[in-house]
Amino acid sequence: MNYHNPVISGFHPDPSVCRVGDDYYLVTSSFEYFPGVPLFHSKDLVHWQQIGHVLTRTAQLDLRTAGSSGGIYAPTIRYYKGTFYMTTTNVSGGGNFYVYTNDIHGSWSDPVYVDQPGIDPDLFFDDEGTVYYTTSHDAMGQGAYQSRINIETGERLSDVILVWKGTGGQYPEAPHLYRIGEYYYLMISEGGTEYGHMVTVARSKQPEGPFESCPYNPILTHRSQQQSIHATGHADLIQTQDGNWWAVFLGIRPIGYPQHHHLGRETFLAPVHWTEDGWPIIGDHGTVSEIMSAGSLPLHSQPVSPVRDHFDGTTLASFWTFLRSPDSERWSLTEKKGYLALYGSEVSLNEGGVPAFVGRRQQHFECRTAAHMTFAPQQDGEEAGITVFMNERFHYEIAITRIKEERKLIFRRRLGTLWKVENEILWSSDSIVLIVHADQTQYSFGYSDNGQEPVWFGHGECGLLGTEVAGGFTGVFMAMYATGNGEKSSSPAHFDWFDYDFT
Structure with missing residues (x-):
């Protein structure tokens, strides 16, 4: 069976996803709009239903002075030992923070701020319980920066260090850290969130590096291609119950010539294939289409909202x-x-x-x-x-x-x-x-x-x-x-x- 991209249409950029049993939860950025961080649920990664927002109180999110395209930038959602965590940046005041909840359908905590510069924060929980906080930053130099934090208080337990500069594309951002097999994989986006967008990845035997760049980078990009989908990037990986891997990411569907897009950056889905030497490749050798095979995904339709x-x-x-x-x-x-x-x-x-x-x-x-x-x-x-x-x-x-x-x-x-x-x-x-x-x-x-x-x-x-x-x-x-x-x-x-x- 096939599915259609985007899986969440309209202005839903910077997707991040986690799985709890048979349930998937996904968040996207929201910028100057309130409530903040739309929250979705799915049983199959394809059909998504919005179940609310993460930031629903002014104590969590004050956007009164946010400029156009200010406010909440890219979030990350993770699940660890019975608790959901969402971390993001309010670029209009407060910086990086995270909130948490034990009930995905309930309210989330007040913000816990992290004294680490940059945007697009990522939370990674190692098997030993160590929590790594990774951001992208320009003022300290372009690349992915990392520290260890106390998840109870947000306090930094180490200095902020540069762990990877990427492959040389502009604006290395959207870092996500994973432990897969014997390696720690660090995936980022480069090229800016426009037509040169791309996803690159590196790996290391240690969470803080040094990281080795994938020889097949970029592992996802539509730059300089004649496609209906463009600006693919800002990806997050997820493993399904059957052991397969998929990626959610943003893209745009421009119209006309010169091209323009008005629906915003949308959420797309593609399978992840692993090379013999252990590197992930997203989609069909780094490209995706509007109609794709669902593979082993157990497709579950969601109720349609009334007109x-x-x-x-x-x-x-x-x-x-x-x-x-x-x-x-x-x-x-x-x-x-x-x-x-x-x-x-x-x-x-x-x-x-x-x-x-x-x-x-x-x-x-x-x-x-x-x-x-x-x-x-x-x-x-x-x-x-x-x-x-x-x-x-x-x-x-x-x-x-x-x-x-x-x-x-x-x-x-x-x-x-x-x-x-x-x-x-x-x-x-x-x-x-x-x-x-x-x-x-x-x-x-x-x-x-x-x-x-x-x-x-x-x-x-x-x-x-x-x-x-x-x-x-x-x-x-x-x-x-x-x-x-x-x-x-x-x-x-x-x-x-x-x-x-x-x-």
């Missing part, structure tokens, strides 16, 4: 996220039963800070989103609607707003320093269904009133929200938002339901 979220619960579904941090005064599921209420803050989508923003990742090139909104702005500047959002400098909106005491429906594009309200009409009703259709190259924005057929109101190119244009490390979000555009809004926007359909 419509009615906001009937007391908590948001796990796929919803806030931009930077939640403001309890700006959103509610209980103010009006069965509705998500948003009160616009003074912060608009064009700046940093904490806007009233509840969004989900765009995970498919072709998809349809729609939301039923009730909104009656009472003062100029109040605005609410749907945004297709890459960052504060690149986004599109269809929204209701009040301008010079007139209520209007608008479609707006913000592209760098260029922004324009492309279309506007007077709008008298308090109720509207806002619609966004996406294909590989274009977003189409429309509206419906009283159940009528959609009226198309504006269009925006997908490529102009791609990383190659907009910059950064994230992907596009489809989000409900509200703003007072400089003043706190007193008029709530009530969202009765939100659809995301890719069928």
Whole structure:
């Protein structure tokens, strides 16, 4: 049987995975979005279901001052003697830390900080109980740096030492240390997380080296190749119950020429083959495809999420996220039963800070989103609607707003320093269904009133929200938002339901 890559689509980069019995758990980075570090479960490495987030409290994660593509960088998840550990970097404050839990479905501890510079931290538990903490670092020189730590306190028990510089590619990062047979394998990524990305590996008889570089490096790369998948790298190895090895890693699926990708860096899967002299090679001699053989994986399908979220619960579904941090005064599921209420803050989508923003990742090139909104702005500047959002400098909106005491429906594009309200009409009703259709190259924005057929109101190119244009490390979000555009809004926007359909 075959499976399809990516195994987790949309903005889910820097995957790390662990196995506990027949269960697999995977985390990805989340940058300036809250809650932090999406957490997934699988029975087969192919079908993944999000079961929550690791960092769910502001005591664990404060992103209020995080810039675009700041916040939480690459995590590592590991399981040791009944406890799950997740370590990561908050580049916007605090540095490297880890959290832990005995219940993967419960809450995680407050952060335990590690006095070690760098990013992309890795935790390795040796058979003797020694814990090694490995990071990538530039200020001390490029390469993988390592120390031993006390896992109870985070205290360093040794100096930080350079253990491997890699093979010469730029930005050696994402180190992971493993004990496999008689060797310690150190796997990293090089070339930067762009089109030159690659995975390299070295090994040693000692966890601190010296490390011997694999003669077959890079063991995974799509650089300078004509493929539908590019920028493959940042891998983590996992052994299945039957003794076979697999790798999860990030990649992108760019569109057009010049190429651009707007869904973000996604999570891919490939088998790992071992050479006769004991080196791992990922995929087909270091390359992967969108359709691959599942081999001996016992495929288990996961339930499909419903198209419509009615906001009937007391908590948001796990796929919803806030931009930077939640403001309890700006959103509610209980103010009006069965509705998500948003009160616009003074912060608009064009700046940093904490806007009233509840969004989900765009995970498919072709998809349809729609939301039923009730909104009656009472003062100029109040605005609410749907945004297709890459960052504060690149986004599109269809929204209701009040301008010079007139209520209007608008479609707006913000592209760098260029922004324009492309279309506007007077709008008298308090109720509207806002619609966004996406294909590989274009977003189409429309509206419906009283159940009528959609009226198309504006269009925006997908490529102009791609990383190659907009910059950064994230992907596009489809989000409900509200703003007072400089003043706190007193008029709530009530969202009765939100659809995301890719069928």
